[in-house]
Amino acid sequence: MTANLTDLGFRKGVFSETIVSTYNPDGSGNAAPMGLKLVDEQHLEMNIFNTASTCRNLKAKKCAVVNLTHDIEVFYKSSFKDANLAGKLSAEWFTKAEVVNAPMLRSADATIEVAADTMMEDGDRTEFVCSVKRLVATAQFPQVYCRAMPLAVEAIIHATRVKVFLTTPEKQKEVAELIELIKHYAQVIRRVAPDSEYTAVMADLQGRIDSWRLK
The missing domain is CATH 2.30.110.10 (Electron Transport, Fmn-binding Protein; Chain A)
Incomplete structure (x- = not known):
């Protein structure tokens, strides 16, 4: 097209x-x-x-x-x-x-x-x-809007910062704020798109963040 x-x-x-x-x-x-x-x-x-x-x-x-x-x-x-x-x-x-x-x-x-x-x-x-x-x-039909997609993308972007900043002492306040935001996004996604690819991605992402914090 x-x-x-x-x-x-x-x-x-x-x-x-x-x-x-x-x-x-x-x-x-x-x-x-x-x-x-x-x-x-x-x-x-x-x-x-x-x-x-x-x-x-x-x-x-x-x-x-x-x-x-x-x-x-x-x-x-x-x-x-x-x-x-x-x-x-x-x-x-x-x-x-x-x-x-x-x-x-x-x-x-x-x-x-x-x-x-x-x-x-x-x-x-x-x-x-x-x-x-x-x-x-590609030619596509118009798509309905789901809040889960932009929230999941934002969570992924935040998580890339969390991974980089975790070992930087002066960034710990920002890390904590980002993790809280990701948790909030995950809660909203579970509500608006339960049992979807978005909830699966968020569950894996939060598990990945937990593993980084244990290192």
């Missing part, structure tokens, strides 16, 4: 949650949740920590695929690779992009193949401005 970036929900000044996929140095596929901002109809901006695999891969290959999906398991398992059976993303998740030298997610609702036009390091992050080379979106 022919579409523009704004047709897919991108707006100037608004962070949109996506999954960015790139090739690792060994040729395997990598995918990670990433908040992107619209520059214009042909450009997206992403600001990535220099220590992230996506940053390293994007600097090396100068291209990536921005994947849109409503599958919460994809968000979760691309955030925490050890949540996958082999401790890493399965090669079956990926297929080669049509135009750029990057993998794309087979399950994506839309894929945006991009090339990095500019990259600028700023402290511990690098800002990439990427141009759209190919955009494909």
Whole structure:
């Protein structure tokens, strides 16, 4: 289906949650949740920590695929690779992009193949401005809104911070606040989407957080 970036929900000044996929140095596929901002109809901006695999891969290959999906398991398992059976993303998740030298997610609702036009390091992050080379979106029926999806995504994002901050003494207040928020989100999800993929993800996520705290 022919579409523009704004047709897919991108707006100037608004962070949109996506999954960015790139090739690792060994040729395997990598995918990670990433908040992107619209520059214009042909450009997206992403600001990535220099220590992230996506940053390293994007600097090396100068291209990536921005994947849109409503599958919460994809968000979760691309955030925490050890949540996958082999401790890493399965090669079956990926297929080669049509135009750029990057993998794309087979399950994506839309894929945006991009090339990095500019990259600028700023402290511990690098800002990439990427141009759209190919955009494909599947035709879908309108979807009803469920509160569980954005709450689960927010919990996953918070949990990535918890994992990083747990061993930093001056961050313990923030860690405690994030964990309480995650607990609250889990309670709401159990109420609005019981026995769903969202409750399964939240149960695994909370167990994972407990295991980090015991280390």
